Amino acid sequence: MPQQKSKIILAIETSCDETSIAVLKVMGDKKEPHFEILSNIVSSQITVHAPWGGVVPNLAKREHERNLVPVLLRALKEAKLEISNSKLLISKKNITSILEREAELREQFLKNILPLAAPKIDAIAVTHGPGLEPALWVGINFAKALAHLWQKPLIPVNHMEGHVFSALIRGKEFSISNLQFPMLALLISGGHTELVLIKKLLQYKYLGGTRDDAVGEAFDKVAKMLGLGYPGGPLISKFATQSKILNQKSEIILPRPMLHSPDLDFSFSGLKTSVLYKLKELGKISVATRNAFCKEFENAAIDVLVVKTIRAAEKFKPKTIILGGGVSANSALRDRLLETVPQKLPEVKLILPEIKYTGDNAAMIAVAAYFNLKKTKKSAARITAQGTLSL
Ligand code: KG4
């Protein structure tokens, strides 16, 4: 039997507040690729940003600089890629100029990475946008330094495309050969709320999105108003489940912005302001009222997300609906979709990402990179951070 050819991709993700590096092995051909995630290390900066109630770009940059080298060493070790010392030392000069603006990272790189022999990988992938530009640049310059040192091609990956592919990862080993197109993607995170039609692999059409705040941002801001901490999504979700108000009427009623507008757009800033006014009106609130706020806010957000997703599906007739982004970890939203989609769209397959791939991670960037391998033709030196990159 001829040995099956495989490709190994090392991916780097630093678009926001997670430093993540993954190693992906791909077997088989383009038509029937089989994936194996050899490692996916995620180092979260939540405790650094929590006191500020949101992600502070320059703190994120500093943390990525500190974390990238240890995260890389762990990712290589867990993937069982050999990391022996090299006899051949590449000149420090080029690395120093690539990492000119990242002093702390540069020092760690020269000490711990420069002496290593190149691991057996075929390409390096890096998120180049959208995201916080100071954070993106650290990952990009680190990837450029590695690509130069190890003489590997570099693939720039769109972070939102990563979230699209995150829904398709199933366990450590998986295939995605029997996908049914067109697909409708609801992408919901701290920076995005959008409905995208995927006619076929890598072909995206923007159908609608938020006109102001992203839904995750609204969760975070409302949590801050309620004094819950950061990030707000998981906390609101937790306190919502503790709310005793089931079907009886609550004293807290919030609007469902744009629920009845015929388009596929969203607006969450008015919902957030309604929470603020209601809180001002009530003054000091009890734990029960706080929990009721969480439940009603979560319900309001879910109502509009689900109604607009169903509306988009009725109009564009996808065969599959997929979810991606940090907010897709929300269990009430997942439950609602699992109930509503089979009821209203019995022919449509709903694919939810595994919880561990809902937040930012490099495994999804590596999978997206595999389908973008031809982008490696672009000269690595020309890759730049693009904060507002779209699909
Ligand atoms: O995709 P992600 O990790 O980072 C960005 O690319 O923005 O998404 C982070 C967002 C945050 O706003 C966070 O509050 C929200 O996802 N989030 C949730 C939940 N878990 C995370 N929102 C609602 N419910 C959750 N369980």
Ligand code: ZN
């Ligand atoms: Zn994200």
